[in-house]
Amino acid sequence: MKRALLITSLMAATALSAAPVSAQGETTEACQPETKPRSAADKKFEEISTAEYDWRVGEMAPNEDSPASAEATLPDVGPKRQAEKLARWTDTLKALDALDVAALSPANKVNYEVYRQQIESLLAEQKYHEYEKPMTADTSFWGDVAGWTRGTFSTAADYENYIAMMQQIPRYYDQQIVNMRAGLKRGFTAPKITLQGRDSEIAAVVDAKSIAASPFYAPFETMPDIIPAAKQAELRQQAQEAIRKDVVPAHQKLLTFMRTEYLPGARTSLAAYDLPDGKAYYRSKIREFVTLDKSPEEIHQIGLDEVAKIKARMFDVMKQVNFQGTLPEFLTFLRTDPQFYVKKPQDLLDRAAWIAKMFDAVSGDYFGRLPRRRFAIKPVPAAIAPYYTGGRGGPGIYLVNTYDLPSRPLYSLPALTLHESAPGHAMQMPLAAENKDLPAFRRDTYISAYGEGWALYSEALGEEMGIYQTPYEVFGMLSYQMWRAARLVVDTGIHTQGWTREQAQQYLLNNTALSKHEVTTEVDRYIAWPGQALSYYMGELTILQDRAKAEKALGEKFNIRAFHDAVLELGSVPLPVVTQRVDQFIKDGGVGPYPDEEK
Structure with a gap:
């Protein structure tokens, strides 16, 4: 449910959109130099990944007795099929272990790393019976x-x-x-x-x-x-x-x-540690959602350190608007002053659309290649809006939650829009899907550390792009950054350190400008979905650190459009692959994947 090939209940219903799996081997082969034939290792890897991914996509195919097309079929989630998945991914991982990775082409070494992370995550979900929840x-x-x-x-x-x-x-x-x-x-x-x-x-x-x-x-x-x-x-x-x-x-x-x-x-109980084999289970969720082998203790400390840094910037904004009082008092002011809220749902949707067009005005200055697919802006369906987050986006859609308007502050809307629409999810996902130089298993799947890390980076990029028009909107962005940094503290606190629901809520209330309603729904999300909240800030940190490294190494040769294109061309990948790509970007002298479009 959480990964499933861009099928998600968070957006309007979408059909299974996997490209024909047969294109995978062709794409990988096309990435190799023409003068260099594929090695035996390349052929074996492509055979393994193509066969498994074909089977994986087939999991959404019709049952024998069903007249429905693949696009309309509900999957078989019964015990027999779950056992088949466990066996298939166990065998696939063994086959990957037996490969001579050193003999793979440069392109397939990257494909191997991405593909292996997918298989390890899928296998872990089966081992821990994630389908039972x-x-x-x-x-x-x-x-x-x-x-x-x-x-x-x-x-x-x-x-x-x-x-x-x-x-x-x-x-x-x-x-x-x-x-x-x-x-x-x-x-x-x-x-x-x-x-x-x-x-x-x-x-x-x-x-x-x-x-x-x-x-x-x-x-x-x-x-x-x-x-x-x-x-x-x-x-x-x-x-x-x-x-x-x-x-x-x-x-x-x-x-x-x-x-x-x-x-x-x-x-x-709330903690993942309280589940069967809970400590190992939570560590597997860190590997899945962060794609780095970090301990809960390391991540908790990173969160505390980043919260302190962001809080210092928050105080700067308070001085800028001449607010006399404490941070909690300023947060109360933001949550209660009518100037920051609208009274009609359409007004919130209109403002979101305006912000999205502000990005369009500067998009060419920051990105060499943009996706062909555009997105709609719609309200979150009423049936799920009361416990839904402030908004969510993806291919073709940016959902804005218009329920309980006093909990939907305007100062946070620019950051939300950049995250969920463009250049965040509604831009990154279509770019990946449209990149025919990638194998299907990279175009059509989603790795949270990369996707959410990129979307959070997009929020911070909004300051550079001039999207934030007032100090309050800058504070809204900082609050969203703080929110994600605080997640590192809260998620690990809940699942490994015995934090209560109230303790987690209070930590967010004390450190972010989120409304009480948003804090409640967010904390419940972290409780029910262990580890996923860690992906955002850990992903953003990787992109920011890699960008700083590239800027320092390239100096005047650094081209922001080329850098962004280099990161986005990857599709959705584990964080170490992002770092490897940026290292190559530096070696190439700052030339991106689409030089003609990046001038």
Whole structure:
């Protein structure tokens, strides 16, 4: 659920977008010098990675008895398939261990490093039975399914695939319930405190006043004129039948399970260390989300050090606006003064759009290559907005949370927009997907340390680009930087040092300008999703340190556009690969991957 090839409930429903796996070997081969034939090691690596990635993408393919296309199929998450995944990735890692890595081409050495990190993370998730806890504080498998209702339907085939998907919901939910029961039995559940209100999404489907009022019927309310009226009527009838026979009963069964078994039986402790084999489990999440072998103690200390540095800059801004008082008093002022808040949801969306266009005005000064794909700005769906974060972005979408407007300060909106839209997620992800010089397993997957690190770097870059128009907006950016640095302290504190939920909340309230509502939802997210919050600041630190190294080494030859293009051309990679690429950038005299576009 957390990685799955750009499929995510955090954005409007998107189809599986993996490029044909057969292109992987062709792409890798194309990266080799023409005068140098591929080595046996190259051929073996490409054989291993192509076969496994083909199989991995096939995990989303239809079941034997399903008429649905791959784009509409819910995966098999049953015990047999989980055992197959464990065996497959165990064998794949053994095959990688047996390779002569030194004999790989330069391009494939990078591909090997990226691919191995993916396999190690996938294997660790299977070993620790991550599938028995198929939810975080603001995502869930039923939320993923509900995301299809917000998809784009253009043809009759789109609707037929959607109907076929609805018919699979009972099987899919039954498998998830079996997995969750296994997790309950061994104490591997989401913490109870993070599950408050999560059954409301399920209840909304069960309690709909009519089939036509069901959220799952929404795509059929208005259908494209290109579909003949008779076909529209047929599809609507089929959809109503699927909702009546499959969707509603499956959600009723899930709701009963959640309310009578899962919610009452969920663990009351917060720490990952309290889970089965908890210390090893949390260390595996650090390796997955940070891609560096750091101990919790090291990361906690880095967080404390960075919080102190950012706090010093916060005091400078307070002096700049002539605020007489303490930092907590300034934070209270920011959280309560009406000048920093809007009263209508559309006003927040309008401001976000304005900020996004401000970036467009300077984008050519900082980036040589921009993606072809643009993005929409939409509100977070009402059903999930109360416990959702302030916003989220990705290919084609920037979601802005317009729920509880007094908790959505304008001074934080520029940083949020740069992070979630461009040059953050809604730009980096499409650039990776459009880079045909990368194998598919690099174009279509997401490594949090890189993706979130880049997005957080984008926030800081906004100061250099002139996006922040007032000292308060600069403070909002610093608050967001502080928020991510504080995560290093809070996440490790919760999961390894016995911090309480209230202690974590207070740490964020004391050090950031986040609203109390945001602090509550964020802390619950860290509790339910161990280690993920560490990726942001650790990733940004790597990019900042590598940039400083390049600037020092290249002097006047340093070209910011070339540097950014060099980092972004990688796709989504472990942090050591970023450092290796920047080292090569320095050796190349600061020439980036697209010299003609970087002049």
